[in-house]
Amino acid sequence: MTRGMHPYALLYYPFYLACFPVFTLWFIFIVLIPRLWYRFRLSLRLGKSAERKHVVIVGGGFAGSEAAKYLEHEFDVTMVDLKDYWEFTPSVLRTIVEPVHIRGIQVLHNKYLKHTNIIQAQVQSISRDQHVVLADRKIPFDYLIINSGSNYTQPFKEGGVIAAARANTLRESYYTIRKVNHVLIIGGGIVGVELAGEIISHFKNKKVTLVHSQAALIHRFPQRAIKYCENYLKKRGVEIIYNERVVGHNGDVFITNQGRKITTGAAFLCTGIAPNSNLLKEEYGDTLVDQVPRVGYVRTNDFLQLQGREVYPNIFAAGDVVDVKEEKLAQVAEDHAYLVAENIKRMEKGVNLLRYVSPEARPILISLGKFHGVFVLGDFAFTGPFPALLKEAVEWKTLVRYW
Numbered sequence: 001m002t003r004g005m006h007p008y009a010l011l012y013y014p015f016y017l018a019c020f021p022v023f024t025l026w027f028i029f030i031v032l033i034p035r036l037w038y039r040f041r042l043s044l045r046l047g048k049s050a051e052r053k054h055v056v057i058v059g060g061g062f063a064g065s066e067a068a069k070y071l072e073h074e075f076d077v078t079m080v081d082l083k084d085y086w087e088f089t090p091s092v093l094r095t096i097v098e099p100v101h102i103r104g105i106q107v108l109h110n111k112y113l114k115h116t117n118i119i120q121a122q123v124q125s126i127s128r129d130q131h132v133v134l135a136d137r138k139i140p141f142d143y144l145i146i147n148s149g150s151n152y153t154q155p156f157k158e159g160g161v162i163a164a165a166r167a168n169t170l171r172e173s174y175y176t177i178r179k180v181n182h183v184l185i186i187g188g189g190i191v192g193v194e195l196a197g198e199i200i201s202h203f204k205n206k207k208v209t210l211v212h213s214q215a216a217l218i219h220r221f222p223q224r225a226i227k228y229c230e231n232y233l234k235k236r237g238v239e240i241i242y243n244e245r246v247v248g249h250n251g252d253v254f255i256t257n258q259g260r261k262i263t264t265g266a267a268f269l270c271t272g273i274a275p276n277s278n279l280l281k282e283e284y285g286d287t288l289v290d291q292v293p294r295v296g297y298v299r300t301n302d303f304l305q306l307q308g309r310e311v312y313p314n315i316f317a318a319g320d321v322v323d324v325k326e327e328k329l330a331q332v333a334e335d336h337a338y339l340v341a342e343n344i345k346r347m348e349k350g351v352n353l354l355r356y357v358s359p360e361a362r363p364i365l366i367s368l369g370k371f372h373g374v375f376v377l378g379d380f381a382f383t384g385p386f387p388a389l390l391k392e393a394v395e396w397k398t399l400v401r402y403w
Helices: 009-046 062-071 089-096 099-105 167-179 190-202 223-235 278-287 330-349 385-400
Strands: 054-058 076-081 085-087 106-108 116-120 125-127 131-133 138-140 143-146 150-152 182-186 207-211 239-241 246-250 253-256 261-263 266-269 273-275 305-307 311-317 363-367 373-377 380-384
Touching: 054 062, 062 076, 062 143, 062 330, 089 099, 089 167, 089 190, 089 385, 099 106, 099 167, 099 385, 125 278, 143 330, 167 266, 182 190, 190 207, 190 223, 190 363, 223 239, 223 373, 223 380, 278 305, 278 311, 311 330, 363 385, 373 385, 380 385
Parallel strands: 054 076, 054 143, 076 116, 143 311, 182 207, 182 266, 207 239
Antiparallel strands: 085 106, 125 131, 131 138, 150 273, 246 253, 253 261, 305 311, 363 373, 373 380
16 A cells, blocks of 8 residues: 555555446436437527527526526526536535645536526626616526525634635635644534544544534434534544533634633634525515524525515525525425426416425435445435545536536
């Protein structure tokens, strides 16, 4: 074994060799040929279509990008996004220890969307006269899809913490972590656990403290998954503080609600997600939930159309911003996108819309560094190196669709 090589790294080579022919055949017959045939048929249709309806999509995450791909050949589509690229968010935490990984998980919108008008801007509001309001213009729409996502709310007026949200931010933090001796992680959900796993796997002698407000990490998951994650982190020196919340800090000294003081060189915020729904407050405030802990999430009906005092039939919501009680996952956002896009097509045809039904259980992969992980499906969980390999395969399978 090569000096410094992780023992599980040897598993990757036979795995990749065995899977390569299968993935190649899958890509050719399941992805490439159907996609080329579909685009050929649509190209024949483009010249014959009448004046097409205008769909505006707010946000270019998983839901927005998928909806745009489904609709851009049959509608005039405009996407408004703060970024000019799509990002595979389940892998952004890897960039904090491998900055070059960012190159493989970001794809420019105009690379995979050939018939969509892309505007990089902040949406100010949605007007009642069917316009998306930007700082310098108004964009009219026949249909609107709100996929504005969510973000970490900054709990401290002083700032001083790094939100574990975007790859660009985390990549820059790589150099910070290299210099400091102690890292504080605030929040012990999926993101906090995965971030701790990445740091201790790459920086062997780094002290990591994780503060979590619950009595167990990833507390909504099966006990087997919880115990594996807790044991994995503790065996590698992570200090886990349960049932406490970080409520403030003075410089590099962070204070919990129990009065505990933690001195750290870098602090990462992995809790306190809130929906990006301010664009609806002015004109469509009746569609926003006003009860804790769902404040700000967007109400929809079974067809994912905005639902307030009345239904707004040509305005849909998808992804993290929707008030659906399920884990905020990439696969959930994609399911929303497929249903919304199909329902817009059905509205044009005058046929019955599809109802959104959340499945009882979804497969979830939690990585603990590059060579360990947890696979969860309902009450079932299995752990070890194979889930980590499976997550790499899922990343590849998803990114193929954007090449």
